[in-house]
Amino acid sequence: MATPLAPARPAVAGGTPREREVIAAFSEVTTEAITATRLEDLLALVGQKLCDLLGVSRCSVYLRQDDGRFRGGAGWCGEAGNISAAVQAQEAGIPGDAFSREVIRSAAPVLISDVPNDPRPHRRTMEHWGVRAMLGVPLVFDGEVIGLVFVDNVAQEHTYTDDDVSLAELFGRLAALFIRQALQASRLAAQAEELDRQKRTLEYLADVHARLTGAVLEGADIRAVVGLLSDLAGAPVALLDEDLAVLTWTAPAPLRSGPPVLGDRARERPVLRAALAELSAARPSTVLEPSSALGLGRRHVVCRLIVEGRPSGYLTVVEAGRALGDLDTKLAERGATVLALQVLSERRQIEAEGQARDDFLSDLLHSHRDVAHLARRGVPFGIDLTEPHVLVRIAVDGGEGHLHASVARRLVVADLAARLGTDEAPATTLPGAVVVLVRLGDGAGVSHPDEVRAHIAAVADAVLPRVHVRGGVVSAVCREPEDFPRAHRELREVEELARSFGWSRRVVTLDELGLFRVVVASGRVREAVRFADELVRPVREHDGADGALLATWRAFLAAEARVQRAAADLGVHENTVRYRLGRIREITGKDPASLDTLLAARAAFQILELAGWFRDAG
Structure with missing residues (x-):
């Protein structure tokens, strides 16, 4: 049965001996409140001192959380010492715990002398701890219960007097003051720590951004940027295309076991596709946890690359050797931004170089510049006009239902380069045609116009599914800048004549036309x-x-x-x-x-x- 409680008496300077004991006990609590680095240690000391005053052997302290729930904060036992870990796994005032709720509602001590036969305590908890008699003391600050302290003797009966209850209430009010101050100090310390952490994070990310942008300004290419990200993250980093295939990757030496490839089965998993589909400029990254549903054995931080408002692949940081955290996500997002800019820059550079090369070829074919100037302009593009070359004019269908001429040009020069085992040849697009400049001689893969014709015929067959090639003409050998305009005029005349005759995908050389060139x-x-x-x-x-x-x-x-x-x-x-x-x-x-x-x-x-x-x- 609950024991009637006497009203609390305030502690005064000339109070009773037991009240002076309370004041003495708090001299130690005050020292701990000033010097303690952990709130848990202060709570355990408060509970221990209350046990000493009441002559019992165990206590548990609960604190009110922001959501109004009372979570275990610390505990002490005369036999076991610090039992805070066990107390922190518990919560007071849960359904079935009318005892704690009564303490909270009344904001006054509540005593249960016969716990096994009283319906108010949470039955399973009391049985687990072997409680026989228990006193619940509220920690009241400014009229609000900010915590609870429960004291008992381990598996033993104990009689609490009215004086004990009044003393416990006085102790609770004093303890609430110290605990409230400690809570505020703890929150301020946590805020200061968080501010310091955020400051360090911002400084780190600023350093990351400076190093990445500095590397790009110094000429680092995409692969070098990926390598720098890997060094900063201390983990494998990969750049993936839209189909999740690896474009480039790197990893710290101890972790370089192989590229972090997503298997074909993993790529097709709906769960993985759905997770990646949610990425956008507003939500640039996600963390993919290891799971059989995703087909992943390790955690991946994946960032979306957005170039000119369009998806352009992914950057992924792969967990290896250590757990990935929020900082890795921020690092990946910064890296993805820099890589997106680098991709855009390289695209612009390629387009600019392509345009400049197209302009050079146009001038070469139409003789818009003096010879010496043309020779100098060809050097940056790897074109030495003193070496023998041939021009190839490939007639292609354009317009609706056909690929754009620029796309046809890329397909043609890429296929020709693969066949010759060389870099892609300079080429330009003209209405209805692609004109390619092919070098002859050592290292060029071909040495005679007939060899060029054979390769161009093979290229025409290879690209036919995507490009409708009507035919092609290979010029005579050009050895001087003045030869190219004349050769181009001849190619154009033969190609126009062939079109009027309905030429069917034949590739010829001007040399083999013989006297027909005179006729033309x-x-x-x-x-x-x-x-x-x-x-x-x-x-x-x-x-x-x-x-x-x-x-x-x-x-x-x-x-x-x-x-x-x-x-x-x-x-x-x-x-x-x-x-x-x-x-x-x-x-x-x-x-x-x-x-x-x-x-x-x-x-x-x-x-x-x-x-x-x-x-x-x-």
Whole structure:
């Protein structure tokens, strides 16, 4: 049963001996309140002194939190010593704990002499601690209960007198004063510590920003910036593209076991995709915890790179060797910002260099500058005009439904560079065409226009799924700056003529066109086509279904009038070739082996091939 409590009596200078004991006890509490570095130690001392005054062996102290709940703060026991850890795991005033609620509501001591038979205490807690009789004392400051102190004898009965209760109430009011001051000091210390931590964080991040921007200003590229971030974080750092593939990465030497690759299965997990989809300029980072749902074995700090308002990949810091914290997230966000600016800068630089190179090629092709100036301008682009080069003009379809010419150019030069094993060749885009400047000689991968033609034909086939290539022309070798404008005019004339004939993806060299180049230069193309048709048509009309006569005539021309070689190319006997050439002589009235007929026939077949005559016949 609860024991009636006498009103508290204030402590005065000439009070009772027990009141003077309270004052003496608080001399030690005062010293602790001034010198203690931890609030927990002060609370444990307050509880211990109250136990000494009341002649009991155990106490527990609870403090009111900002949310109104009373959480365990400290505890002491005569047999076990400091029991604060066990008390801090508990809470007073929870459902089923009417005892604590009564102390809080009344703001006065409450005594329960027979705990096992009283319904107010929390049953399981009392049984756990073996409580027989307990006194609950409120810590009251300025009319508000800021804490609770509970005292008892471990597993023993104890009788509390009215004087004990009054003494405990007096002690509680004095203790509340010290504890309130200690709480304020603790909060101020925590605020000061937080301010100091924030100051150190800001100083650290300012230093990080200065080091990152300084490195960029000194010329560091993206890979170097990623390396610097890894050194600052002391952890692996990777730059990923939009598909989460690693673009570049680095890690401190002891942690460099391999790139932090996200497997294909992890990339496709909806949970991971959903987490990354939430990233934006307003929420630039997230922490991905290790989980089977995400497919991650380690914690990742992931930051979104935003370049010109568009997503442009991710920066990730991977946990290794130590736990990642808030500072790592801020470091990653600063790094992502600098990297985004670096990506934008490199893009602008590439675009500027590309534009400058396009301007140089345009001037070279159209002879807008003097020779010496052009030669000097080519040096920064790795173009030595004293070395042999050829121009390649590749006709491509543009307009609706087709890739932009600049995209076609990138595909063409990238594929050609891969085939030649060299850097990408200078190129420019013109309406309906891509013009590429290809160097010949050692280290260039090609040494003759015919080799260039073969590679360009392969490039045209490779890019065909994305670029509709109509055909290509390779110029003669250019050895002086003055050669390029003339070569470009010839390429343009041949390409325009081929387009009018419906050229079908053939790639030729100007050298192989032979006399046809003269025809093109004369401007009498229609007459040339009519001449070629008149020369060849009689043979075509008398030829069999297999076209053997025309095939033999063309093979004979390609073999430079050698019967034996033509027979080998056709896979027939030499006499068969001689017989067919005799038939051609009978039909046309011209000797296929004579010089005049050889020259005329060669030009005729070139004209008709370009016009698609043989393609239509087939």
